[in-house]
Amino acid sequence: MSDAEELKRLADLHHAGVLSDEEFAKAKERVLNASTRSSTSYAYASPQGGAPAVNAINGFHRSRDDRWIGGVCGGLARLSGLAAWFWRIVFIALTMCAGGGMLLYFLLWIFVPLED
Template sequence: MSISDELGRLGELHQRGVLTDDEFTRAKARVLNGVASSTAAGGSAAVAALNALRRSRTDRWLGGVCGGLADFTGLAAWVWRLAFTLLMLCAGTGVLIYLLMWIFVPEAEAPLVNGQGRPA
């Protein structure tokens, strides 16, 4: 049910006298706030999750894309390697996607040695 449908039903109930003015106001605010908060939270959570994707520095054969996807999704890196290999058989799609991810996904930061500011 869309927001406008819900608000329309609330308006009808209010006009028929089923809802008081106070109940109508609270129900309307609940519908509008619920939609606004779920849209904002869902959008920012998705963007934050996508920004967390990094290429791996340790689990890599070429560019660290499969290792990064493994860290990000929790699947083993060999599953991602197999997927890219199978996609490569489909007109080179796997190679294209891998190269684009190698270019556009940033590399993970180097771990620090003994808490020093120098990368390992």
């Protein structure tokens, strides 16, 4: 249901006496605020108030301390809460499957920034 249809339905309920003036105002504000939120893109959300997935991706950095080659596994460990050795085994297993792990590791090494 579009916002216009929802607002018309609320106005009809208000005119019929089902909704009081206060209830109508609150419902109207809720509909208008929901449409404003849905039109805002999460791609531009700030890390403090954005979607959890966006915050996680923005918080992904290669590790300076827990690294063997590029720090990708250490960064994944810090992001996911799993041990870095687990991620190293995952990349080794993926490398044994047609070299996909090596390619993925290399791409993450290039595109993921090093932590400060």
